[in-house]
Amino acid sequence: MLSPFVELRRKLHQIPEPGFQEFKTQRLLLDELSKLPQDRMSIRTWRTGILVYIRGLNPAKRFGYRADMDGLPIPEDTGLPFPSEHPGYMHACGHDFHMAIGMGVVTHFVHHPMKDDLVVLFQPAEEGPGGALPMLGADEFQDWKPDQMLALHIAPEYPVGTIATRPEILFANTSELFIDLHGKGGHAAYPHRANDMIIAASQMVGQLQTIVSRNVNPLDAAVVTIGKLEAGTKQNIIAENARLEGTIRTLSADSMRQVKRRIEAITAGIEASFECEAKIDYGSNYMQVFNTPDVTREFMDWLKGRDNVTLVECTEAMTGEDFGYFLEQIPGFMFWLGVDTPHGLHHAKLNPNEDAIELAIATITAYLEFKSV
Numbered sequence: 399m400l401s402p403f404v405e406l407r408r409k410l411h412q413i414p415e416p417g418f419q420e421f422k423t424q425r426l427l428l429d430e431l432s433k434l435p436q437d438r439m440s441i442r443t444w445r446t447g448i449l450v451y452i453r454g455l456n457p458a459k460r461f462g463y464r465a466d467m468d469g470l471p472i473p474e475d476t477g478l479p480f481p482s483e484h485p486g487y488m489h490a491c492g493h494d495f496h497m498a499i500g501m502g503v504v505t506h507f508v509h510h511p512m513k514d515d516l517v518v519l520f521q522p523a524e525e526g527p528g529g530a531l532p533m534l535g536a537d538e539f540q541d542w543k544p545d546q547m548l549a550l551h552i553a554p555e556y557p558v559g560t561i562a563t564r565p566e567i568l569f570a571n572t573s574e575l576f577i578d579l580h581g582k583g584g585h586a587a588y589p590h591r592a593n594d595m596i597i598a599a600s601q602m603v604g605q606l607q608t609i610v611s612r613n614v615n616p617l618d619a620a621v622v623t624i625g626k627l628e629a630g631t632k633q634n635i636i637a638e639n640a641r642l643e644g645t646i647r648t649l650s651a652d653s654m655r656q657v658k659r660r661i662e663a664i665t666a667g668i669e670a671s672f673e674c675e676a677k678i679d680y681g682s683n684y685m686q687v688f689n690t691p692d693v694t695r696e697f698m699d700w701l702k703g704r705d706n707v708t709l710v711e712c713t714e715a716m717t718g719e720d721f722g723y724f725l726e727q728i729p730g731f732m733f734w735l736g737v738d739t740p741h742g743l744h745h746a747k748l749n750p751n752e753d754a755i756e757l758a759i760a761t762i763t764a765y766l767e768f769k770s771v
């Protein structure tokens with residue numbers, strides 16, 4: 399028989415929604431919450447998110463667990479018997495797991511309250527445009543603000559039973575990147591009468607790749623990825639417009655500034671050399687995930703005493719997470735949860751091992767009970 403949280407994960411998996419449009423997801427979670435004993439629990443909604451407060455027996459502190467809610471624009475190709483019902487959308491970053499685990503934590507503590515209080519956050523729009531920063535500033539959150547927070551992210555590369563984390567930086571600073579190029583279109587047979595934005599965009603993609611290799615200190619990691627390139631309308635028409643969409647990742651704020659300066663210089667060069675207009679938009683930016691050193695070290699030491707968990711002290715990753723904004727204000731940490739699948743995050747075949755769900759619920763609830771004395 400399936401655990402109720404695996405069942406919930408499967409239902410969530412079928413309804414992936416874009417950031418701030420997690421309407422069905424919110425409804426499903428609210429329905430599940432309504433089936434639980436209500437005497438210790440208060441529930442608030444904030445946009446498409448949910449905040450759940452569970453009162454402890456004799457509270458002196460307030461802990462927080464955060465799960466993100468949104469899916470990604472990826473057509474699912476897992477072959478699972480419970481595939482996404484939303485064409486072109488998939489939970490390809492494990493947020494279905496994060497939410498099911500969050501519901502497991504809520505369920506445990508409404509039945510077995512700990513001494514301290516707990517707030518479980520279901521946060522919209524982690525993939526973009528970012529729900530953490532506005533949720534953090536919302537009144538609904540501010541008067542329930544925890545004293546310590548934690549969150550997890552599934553890790554395809556680790557076996558089930560592995561938890562990986564580190565004190566200090568775990569995830570990178572991020573910035574989205576959108577560049578629009580506008581030139582002069584025309585007949586494919588008359589290139590000398592037009593400014594071809596396909597050539598300009600192609601040159602630009604190549605030049606952007608020199609930033610990390612030539613302008614950033616190799617000891618201070620950075621990434622510039624262009625994930626989407628759009629241009630043109632037909633094979634015999636010279637393209638008037640092109641659009642590049644990508645992301646910047648850096649381990650330091652200095653490198654982020656340096657990468658942006660170089661992007662702006664390259665863009666000005668493209669404008670001059672192709673006699674076109676260019677517009678840069680940095681979209682949403684995420685704060686690095688900086689794990690509070692003493693709290694993280696304490697969690698790691700505590701994990702070493704648990705039979706069913708293998709602790710890995712990992713290196714930093716160039717992934718981004720808006721949970722970094724919570725950690726900027728509230729002590730705590732994020733960790734990787736091994737889910738043992740050959741396909742990585744943001745892949746159409748990502749199929750995390752569901753055994754990790756119960757393991758995560760047991761680990762988080764035991765850790766909070768250890769802390770709440």
Ligand SMILES: CC(=O)N[C@@H](CCC[C@H](N)C(=O)O)C(=O)O
Pocket residue numbers: 491524525526551572573574644645646682684716717718719720743
């Ligand atoms: C864990 C993970 O995959 N997070 C996303 C966060 C997206 C940040 C933003 N939309 C961007 O693309 O810069 C990631 O892509 O790392």
